[in-house]
Amino acid sequence: MTVPALDLGDVGFDRGAHLLLRRELALLPVGGRLAVAGTDEALVVHLAAWCRREGHELLPGDERDGRVRAWVVRGRAGQDRWAGAERAGGSSPAGLIARPPAHWGLAARGALVESGGPAVPYDFDRKETVWSELAPKLYLQAVARQWDPVAAVAWDTPFELPAEIEAAVVQVMTYLVENEQAALVIPARLLARVHPHFREVTQLLAVQAADEARHVEVFTRRATLKGDELGTSSVGGRASLMSLLAEPDFSLASFLLSVLGEGSFLNLLSFLDRYAPDPVTRRIVTLAHQDEARHVAFGIAHLEEQARADPAFRGTLRGAIERRHDALADTAGINADVLDALTVLAAGEWSPAAIARGHAAVQVLQAEMLDGRRNRLVRLGFPADEAADLAALHTRNFM
Structure with a gap:
């Protein structure tokens, strides 16, 4: 031989x-x-x-x-060099397990993981803590719908607004920037704590952070389109946002930010689309709305799955709303300058009748926000009366 x-x-x-x-x-x-x-x-x-x-x-x-x-x-x-090795989630990259071990670390899902090596702990390493069956679809949608602030907005569109109307736009944009900066930090913090086995969730959170960074850019750019000075930032508004940043739990942070806060912002962006005094403002709030709708969709889908699996989970959500309400009880809530600016935008002019119409429009906006929060809480399994009570406890800062 x-x-x-x-x-x-x-x-x-x-x-x-x-x-x-x-x-x-x-x-x-x-x-x-x-x-x-x-x-x-x-x-x-x-x-x-x-x-x-x-x-x-x-x-x-x-x-x-x-x-x-x-x-x-x-x-x-x-x-048998790889004897004793295991696949990270099965033979396919599509495979998922309920709780991936820490020693898989950054191994690709489906990879053959050599035995030994350092354990990399992740705070959120359970499927039920972070996962939604909608996450892969939403990630693909998010990637397909990214937009370029330079190409997507005609910043050089000619328009001139009365000084008071422009000032109202600047104040609202200043408020939006502040809130979007909080909405950027929260998913960025969360994604670093999620086990990479649930990669569609980390990818979705990364795109969400990128969305918010883009919103900060366009809202800032619109605020300074006609001048250099921004509006005001209130103590109550910042306190409200800091209470969001202080929530360490993945599901509760998603609930307070995406389901309640960004859900209310969908109403605000629709209001601004309706009463935008110029084409640039209308364009950027329309683009931001499509992104925020996706963020809300993931939050609701994730929490719906948790609530179905564990009916007692609704008690946890209720507690989060009540704790945040109690923590903010002594704050002033939304910046009064923002409410005045929204009124001016809805009025469009300074006649008494127009201002009265603008004030009424802002009241309708707040009622729509309340109804939206109530409806989303009902989707999560809360009885209608309890959902209404909890929706009313949401921060007066909208986010």
Whole structure:
């Protein structure tokens, strides 16, 4: 029987010889021999070290022809190099398990994970804590609907507004920037704490953070389109947003931010679309609305699945609303300058009748926000009367 041979020529282990060896040995059964020839001076020394590490046996070669330097006997360890290894979630990248172990770390889902190595702990490592069956679809949708602030908005569209109307736009944009900065930080913080096994969730959170960064950019750019000064930032508004940042739990942070806060912002953005005094403002709030609707959709889908699996979870959500309400009870709520600016935008002019109409429109907006929160709470399984009571406890800062 002819013994297989591998002639490496002058290629040593410093130039990839191990790849050729591993390929040839993979063709042999355990105990099979491979003659190794080559002219590299360090070949035998390096071959001996490699065989020890790979679990093969090395036998002295026959130097009579000046080429066979050694014989390698394939060992079982070489065949079972990945013995004891496990797939990260199964044989397919689509596979998911309920609680991936910490030692999988950053391994790709579906990869063969070598045994050993450091454990990388993640705060959110349970499927029910972060997952939604809608997450993969929403991620693909989010990627497809990204937009470029430069190309998507005609910033050079000519328009001139009365000074008071422009000032109202600037104040509202200042308020939006402040809130969107909080909405940027929260998903950015959460995604770093999610086990990478749930990659669609981390990808979706990353895109959500990118969405909010883009919103901060366009709202700032609109605020400074006609001048350099921004509006005001109230203590009550900042306190309300800080209470969001203080929530460490994934589901509760998603609930307070996406379902209640950003859900209310959908109404606000629709209001601004309706009463926008210029085409640039109307365009940016329309673009922001499509992004925020996706954020709300993920929050609702995730929490609906949790509430179905554990009816007691609604008590946790109720507690989060009540704690935040109590923490903000002594604050002033939304910046009065923002309410006045919204009134001016809805009025469009300074006549008493117009201002009265603008004030009424803002009251309708707040009622729509309340109804929206109530409806979303009903979707999560709350009885209608309890949902109405909890919706009314939401921060007066809208977000």
